Amino acid sequence: MSTGTDPLAPLAQLPGVPDAVAEVRKAVDRLYGHRVMRRRAAEVTSEAALRGARASAALAGADWPLEEVRRRSDFSADEESRTVGAALRIAAEAGQLLSVWRHSPLQVLARLHLLAVGDADPAAGRPRRAGEGVEDLFPLELKPVESVEVEAAPAGPAVEPPPAPGAEEVAARLDQLSRLLIARAEGQGVGTPALVVASVVHGELLALRPFGSYNGVIARAAQRIVLIAEGLDPKSICPAEVGFAELGTDTYRRALAGYLAGTPDGLAAWIGHCGRALRLGVRESTAVCEAMQRGMV
Template structure:
């Protein structure tokens, strides 16, 4: 991550981001929303069902941002995800959503291994225009239409991925929302893989939110919120991250916070439907 923000004295370089404009309020608002969702009476008896539904809706939202904006019931109904590009995108999002919870224990020790695994899962083991399961090499390209910045070269990608991995392994005092937003934003900035970078980045954000303890049952799908806020808002917020300015970084983190809150709202609606017997 590149930042022009003045760091506060701390062993955690991300801790300073928690004090950027709008970030403390976003962190507090997300924590309050998540606590309300976990306090819903349905969560005491049917948390597994809420988690499963959140995974499905999160996958649908992430696929929508990547250009496959299918209705939820179509995602739920379909079994063939290899027919065309949109179907492959939805299939990749579903596989990643299912895989995320299996990688939590590895993430804190070897995040680069997890990212490689996520790309392999997204691609379904098929090359699909490039080698899977490893970052781009010199001369290899990728495409992510929601990022308007130039594509970093392979050397920069490798260096920044190593730096990001070092921060994750070291841990720190930054709030979960800040960590998740930085991981998401950095992966979108780097676009390290030959394909499916957006899907991988949003899955990594989910892993951080779950593994941090903020959302241990995975019932707050930020992907739903990102999709609801829209592709234009997502791209604009990413530009803020890429700028490295305090205001830009703060706006990106706050945007991710709003996405989590909208995910919470979605799962709260699922809880209400389950309580009424409608789902």
């Protein structure tokens, strides 16, 4: 099947998206070419997973310092602790689920939710049912880091996402998303850039909020898996979650509103936001590599 049949292909041609794709590719390639990656790639991967998990938990309402996350071993004491623990467990296993993702993305999403909530939760690993509630995506407001440029972010006031779709719509759209990803794994539509595919998966999961809890953490982990599966970040060393946290939740909300609107400008802004976050993740891991090279890690 030709790449022209890929429903995501038109998104790659939206204004600004080709530049975002090229900038991300250049940044990622530069990181993979760092001399530290030749000797200590596994350590960089582990550190990226830790930093990504910390940032994803912060976006979900548990903004802990990195060293606190590194030091702690008990993540069951309270809601913030459980959120950090959920993000860490998901980050630790996400990269191991690639083979399952290629033929059953929904099974992987179920596994990620089970990792987050634990098997004692009766709702673990299944999409929410009619009448069941769903947690807020952004329970904590994070301000942009001062050193991060956000002038290219979507303008306008921060907005809350609309109510989550009903269970029937969620099931239908998850099935559609799964079919698209499986088709890509089978070689259909492979011309669409990884950044575009990962952005759509991330945005769609935030839009659907398929589970009763931890949807943001799961959506960000799914983006990470797509970037691995699509070959852009095969060693999972580019923690985009760090970038989303550094850009702040207001910017995240505005960008997501663009995705939800479904307009060309809105979709382009969302993909651009995901690209900026990924480049900031590259910057984070580059700093880790530099510290390793100087013998500081």
